[in-house]
Amino acid sequence: MQAKINMGEEIAISLKNISKCFKCYTHPVDRLKEIFLPARSRANEFWALRDINLEIPKGETVGIVGKNGSGKSTLLQIIAGTLTPTTGDVTVNGRVSALLELGSGFNPEFTGRQNVFFNGRLLGLSQKEIEDRFEAIASFADIGDFIDQPVKTYSSGMFVRLAFAVAVNVDPEILIVDEALAVGDIVFQHRCMRRMRSLMDSGVTTLFVSHDSGAVKTLCNSAVMIHEGKIYFSGVPNAVIIKYMKLVTETELETVTIKENLPEKQIHRQNLVTAQPTRRGNSKALIKNIRLLNQQGEELAETPTLGFNEQVTLILEVHVYEELQACIVGFFICDKNGNELIGSNTFEENHSIGKLEPGEQLKIEFKFHLPLRPGSYSLTVAGAENYTAISFDWIDNAMVFQVLPPDTGKRIHALVDIPISVQVSPPKLTAIKK
Structure with a gap:
């Protein structure tokens, strides 16, 4: 199955016939034997992805859903360039900022400050550009004096705070987030969602993996469901989530x-x-x-x-x-x-x-x-x-x-409207034309 989304747009990510095979060895020595005797394979092959075809236009926000082990993270790692596909072609147009797993890319011996500069250089920023962004990154992460402590002393929440702060403050053209927002306190999660929404509104192409169906439906323009290493279904987020929930409950009614044969039902x-x-x-x-x-x-x-x-x-x-x-x-x-x-x-x-x-x-x-x-x-x-x-x-x-709209002519800006009492002191009332 090929997922194509708004094909008339300029393409940010193109995957053609992508497959990824991992070799699994029963005994560690089997890997060594295979090196010296390549004619005989001693590995069991596990195909994490098979024949993935996907094109994502610039500025699109795509949710990726699927059961654990379906191949979602492998797909994102291939797009981010941290994994090489076994077969197929990958084309990525734009600077990629990826938050693939907790603390990925961080050296545990370095301080938070050192890791900010290290990751910034890996993402293609100059020393001056990182210096200009450092205060914004440190403020977003909000980990206080721990910014100058080795990251090996960080809690999981502090890890993800700093990693996310770096990922969203390096002017990415493509942002990849893999389930990282499940870590952290409620205030930080809200801050992350607002920042992601801001990036999306500014035209950043975003791939968002999450088991939070509400977040996928709220944030994404479209969604792709991965199952057993293949694209199982794609389309508008709500339709994909419904299909995913049917699969999770292991029932297709x-x-x-x-x-069949039960008309009374x-x-x-x-x-x-x-x-x-x-x-x-x-x-x-x-x-x-x-x-x-x-x-x-x-x-x-x-x-x-x-x-x-x-x-x-x-x-x-x-x-x-x-x-x-x-x-x-x-x-x-x-x-x-x-x-x-x-x-x-x-x-x-x-x-x-x-x-x-x-x-x-x-x-x-x-x-x-x-x-x-x-x-x-x-x-x-x-x-x-x-x-x-x-x-x-x-x-x-x-x-x-x-x-229908209220017959009073009131404009409703939020999703839900409730009675609200307003008081202005001192009174400054003028006629309002609607």
């Missing part, structure tokens, strides 16, 4: 029917629109007859629209097919990128559902308001026996609807 959907629902789960129970009612208790029309901050009622029916020890049913309202904006479930709302037998049915109603910015939104519904169990049913894009 049909959109309309859960299993069909999903009954009312007033659903164009976005195709995607379903996964173990099918011990199913969510059916999904309905969204407006404030007047009316079912939504063929093209669902709702008023700003309108109270709605979500009705779900759960049909049980196999014994459940307990049951939690919930929902999310998501934006067009798949980010969850509003959501809850029966457990969190203090409705504990106990053991259920095959043949039982439940009807669940959620009432809530939609204080959302005007636009299109989707509904996700799900159920499981508990928080650690695989879902018995999970439906993404179960329904898509529009939220």
